[in-house]
Amino acid sequence: MSKHNVSRRQFLNYTLTGVGGFMAAGMLMPMVRFAIDPVLSADKGGDYVATKQKVGELTTEPTRVDFSFKQVDGWYESEETNTAWVYKTDDGKIVALSPICKHLGCTVGWNTDKTNPNQFFCPCHYGRYTKDGMNVKGTPPVSPLDVFDTKEKDGILYLGQLKPHGEA
């Protein structure tokens, strides 16, 4: 008689527990994955989009930089074009401002108002912003222009997420 004698009852117990365990794991794994999904995908944030602008060519004067990306809007996927005003500060930092006026969403221009040179100007309701994007008191906008995250790779400017002023 062998020492490892397994009775029919024991054998069935082991097999059932084993199979049951696999089944439970099979059900729980996807659930756990779903539950922690937001945590896993959060650090993916900040997709950078390549522009055609060479970083070396940037000056302290804001230039218009157009860039396009795919956007899904309801049913349509479209190629959306976006614009940023980009310049270098005196200590070499790159600043990329959104051209969307914080008042009602018109597009602001640089230096387009003859009476207020070197400011961003909104043609709709004559809102103004200083070069660093701060809204000028007494004009309609109540907050500064949004700022893009920027990144340099192989001498090309990349623009990332749009953030409220002061958080980028």
Add this chain to the structure above:
Amino acid sequence: MKWTAKDLDMYMQSKEYVDTVLIPLVPLSFKGQMKQTGSMNEFLTILSLEIEKQMKGRILLLPTFHYLSDEMDKVERLKRWANEVKENDFEHVFFLTSDFGWKKEERELENNLVWIPAIPLEGLEIEQAREMINQQVLQILDIFSYNWKNEKK
């Protein structure tokens, strides 16, 4: 602002800032002019959306005014639209079209007609098309700015 629920909500909240309405005019024809009307439709759709994007905060872009190219009472019909708009506190109404027929009616429309020949976009590279549209948009924006400034004085 566009004629969508979301934008109209925004309009309700900031009525006092939006004083201009833009109406694109596009003809329909099933005869020889069919393709041309298609070009106009394409061109004006893109152009008006681009104008709206630049001047979102002051312009309300209405859905396109369509008419058959040989329609008799299109001018009357458009004037009714314009009157309705004026009665609802808009100072400026602009009509945007590529149809030369409206040129003759300019006086009837109180000179608020912006006529711009349609560029056949289907033959162009996307980059070129974008550039050309941008040029047109800038010119039209100048017309708007000019009108707004003169009203201020």
